[in-house]
Amino acid sequence: MRVLRHGWTVLLIVPLLSCTLHQKKQAVVPPAPKPAVVTPPAPEPQPLSIPQTAVVLPSPQPVNPDAIPPVQAAPAPVADKPEPVPAEHAGRHHTATAPKAEAEPEPETPAPAATTEEPPFQPILSAEEQKNIAVKIDSNKREIDELLNKAKGHPTDQSLVNRIHSFLTQVEEARRRGDYTQAGSLSERALILARELGE
Secondary structure: OHHHHHHHHHHHHHHHHHHHHOOOOOOOOOOOOOOOOOOOOOOOOOOOOOOOOOOOOOOOOOOOHHHOOOOOOOOOOOOOOOOOOOHHHHHHHOOOOOOOOOOOOOOOOOOOOOOOOOOOOOOOOOHHHHHHHHHHHHHHHHHHHHHHHHHOOOOOOHHHHHHHHHHHHHHHHHHHHOOHHHHHHHHHHHHHHHHHHHO
């Protein structure tokens, strides 16, 4: 009985398979060939700069005659100096000397305009920042004075002492100008030199 069941099952499956396997096969149509594209030859590379031979000027514009400054009279021409005869030729052909030309007045050159030295750019500091820098400068100056007083009793490098005093003078000048950042930096440099002096 089992064989019959399996036989009927096989008989039913076979026709179904044949239906699915025998579908209409469509004829495969190859795609139409693409037309061959003829590429023109590459043009010659153009130079990096192309000479411009055609000049196009704007149309003339009218000029107001009042805008043209009046022409000043040219100064009187100065008498030409006779060319000096070179020394090698002077002795051979001529024994006479060339006449001396009058001393020419030198053309006046205008005096250079007085240049006023503008102060350099300075950072804008608040009153509190200026006060802090001023306190630091005073503290540095006190320490520098102490170190210089200690060094007086010992042999010292006078050029180093002069540089310290120069820095201190520049500190005061910068303070008068109101340049507290430069004054602070100069006082730091003077302090470093004074510490080197104390070692």
